[in-house]
Amino acid sequence: MPLSEHEQRMLDQIEQALYAEDPKFANTVRQTNPVVHYKRWIIKASIGFVVGICVLMGGMILQQPVVGALGFIIMLACALLGLSGWRKGAGGAQGAAAAAAGPKQARKEKPGMMHRFEERWRRRQEGDG
Template sequence: MPLSEYEQRVLEQMERQLTSDDPRLANTLTQRGRRSVSRYLIAGSGAAIGLLLLVLGAAGSLPWLGVVGFVVMFAAVAFAFADPHRGAKRGGPRGVVQPDGEVRRAQPARKSGFMTRLEDRWERRRGEQGR
């Protein structure tokens, strides 16, 4: 059943509000999965090999082979669900262009603590409500 015009407007308004309040969350929710099929094929093969080693270790009374099989299975599943771009640099400015055309490397942003971020959000919201 399609949404009425009023429901569509409300939904769009909620989406804009979410984007303005927490852009990182909105970006995370709108991203599509980036995992390729080959990643799942490799992980599935690794899990099958690990299961085979586990069964052979149990059947042959070789506990070390069973442990190796379990570790291989665990690593395969972790590989399947791990973030494929975890080590890659995120987008964003890499430097600042000066008026004379010289490029100066941007200083890495200092990580703020959890409480500092909460306090900053609280102050921003209080400032928005006072308008």
């Protein structure tokens, strides 16, 4: 159930008061958000990916296949970690929104071909034809 405008304004005022009174605590609470954690994970994976590219290029320049292979492995691992963090961060936000909207609302928001197939199947099972 979404918040009314009045409730949203009250929540914003409480949040601003918390930041004004104790910014360290507010920062700590904000950092416990899983999305913030996954964003950091993505940033670290991106930096690691760039390092992997540098190691790979260094191996090519020095004509050391082992160093080049190590760079490729670093790139691959960082790409997988970054994609995993991106999926979890986006999935966590979407999952929370769907849970807040309720099961009927979450079902209506599902776009695409599979949704149409599921809807047809449900109508057939109900006998609507």
